[in-house]
Amino acid sequence: MSLQAAAGLLTCPLCRGLLELGPTTARCPAGHSFDVARQGYLNLLAGPQPRNADSATMLQARSRVLGGLYVDVVALVARTVAATGARAVVDAGAGTGQYLAAVLDALPDAVGIASDVSVAASRRAAAAHPRLASITADTWRGLPLRDGAVDALTCIFAPRNMSDFSRLLAPGGRLVVVTPEPGHLRTLRASYGLLDLDRDKDLRLEQSLDGLFEPVTSERLTRTVDASADQVADVIAMGPNAFHGAPVTGAGRVEIDVTCRTYRRLGPDSESADDLPHREGHEDERGPSVDAVPPDLAEASPGRGHHGRQEQPPGR
Numbered sequence: 218m219s220l221q222a223a224a225g226l227l228t229c230p231l232c233r234g235l236l237e238l239g240p241t242t243a244r245c246p247a248g249h250s251f252d253v254a255r256q257g258y259l260n261l262l263a264g265p266q267p268r269n270a271d272s273a274t275m276l277q278a279r280s281r282v283l284g285g286l287y288v289d290v291v292a293l294v295a296r297t298v299a300a301t302g303a304r305a306v307v308d309a310g311a312g313t314g315q316y317l318a319a320v321l322d323a324l325p326d327a328v329g330i331a332s333d334v335s336v337a338a339s340r341r342a343a344a345a346h347p348r349l350a351s352i353t354a355d356t357w358r359g360l361p362l363r364d365g366a367v368d369a370l371t372c373i374f375a376p377r378n379m380s381d382f383s384r385l386l387a388p389g390g391r392l393v394v395v396t397p398e399p400g401h402l403r404t405l406r407a408s409y410g411l412l413d414l415d416r417d418k419d420l421r422l423e424q425s426l427d428g429l430f431e432p433v434t435s436e437r438l439t440r441t442v443d444a445s446a447d448q449v450a451d452v453i454a455m456g457p458n459a460f461h462g463a464p465v466t467g468a469g470r471v472e473i474d475v476t477c478r479t480y481r482r483l484g485p486d487s488e489s490a491d492d493l494p495h496r497e498g499h500e501d502e503r504g505p506s507v508d509a510v511p512p513d514l515a516e517a518s519p520g521r522g523h524h525g526r527q528e529q530p531p532g533r
């Protein structure tokens with residue numbers, strides 16, 4: 218747990234001044250101050266969290282899934298971000314912080330910022346890794362981080378605010394997005410009447426890139442795994458269906474079908490060169506490949522937006 222990982226990067230959600238981090242508070246030059254929570258995260262929502270923010274129970278279920286059924290998805294994200302050689306990484310809609318922790322394990326010199334609108338998520342993420350700073354913030358309001366603060370930004374089954382992501386990334390920085398494919402959790406969705414995936418998601422993602430990002434890599438992971446009744450219950454409980462009451466579950470097949478895409482931030486100073494500090498490993502132009510992995514029931518629904526180009530809410 219180290220908020221200091223975000224020192225010099227955080228801004229005031231009220232006036233956008235740079236926040237100075239002390240041991241118990243963060244303060245901007247205009248005098249706005251925010252208490253560091255006992256658990257080590259910093260709440261920069263400047264208001265109550267939305268009622269649909271992920272709960273502690275959902276986070277517990279998600280944590281078990283990421284450590285089990287989804288372990289290959291976590292590895293895929295870590296490998297993908299490590300290939301960028303990033304030194305500062307933000308995970309928007311980070312949930313438990315496990316993805317970012319795996320990324321930081323793969324990048325020994327990097328620091329990470331886990332951002333989520335859920336206080337329960339921020340609390341968990343604060344304990345996820347010693348080089349990880351955890352903040353509570355609303356992606357749709359624009360993250361309270363200075364322009365060009367990070368050189369990689371991950372968004373995994375979470376709301377995407379593309380214009381703000383572009384603002385946050387340094388020239389040439391990489392956006393890494395994980396989305397579910399139509400086959401993702403197909404059997405579970407049919408068996409338990411779960412919320413359907415947003416079928417226009419890929420189209421919306423492509424449209425939202427226009428002029429801000431260009432595609433660099435894409436890797437698809439598919440697999441079918443046998444899950445115990447408890448694992449099935451966890452997959453249901455960790456997602457938006459948790460808001461609709463948990464069904465009685467039995468053991469069953471779980472299809473994992475997700476794509477992890479990397480995009481380069483476009484801009485006047487990033488068009489000509491691949492200007493990230495590459496170290497071991499490198500990005501290559503991977504075509505779609507079929508391998509493995511576990512996904513999510515559905516992505517979080519985008520809500521309202523304040524910051525230029527954003528994706529439209531899914532039609533479900």
Ligand SMILES: C[S@@+](CC[C@H](N)C(=O)[O-])C[C@H]1O[C@@H](n2cnc3c(N)ncnc32)[C@H](O)[C@@H]1O
Binds near residue numbers: 354355357376520
């Ligand atoms: C489906 S979960 C994915 C969590 C994590 N990325 C993972 O894959 O394990 C979506 C996450 O987005 C967060 N979220 C939803 N709306 C958000 C918003 N407006 N701003 C920031 N986070 C949000 C939720 O609290 C939740 O943790």
Ligand SMILES: [Zn+2]
Binds near residue numbers: 231233245247249
């Ligand atoms: Zn301020």
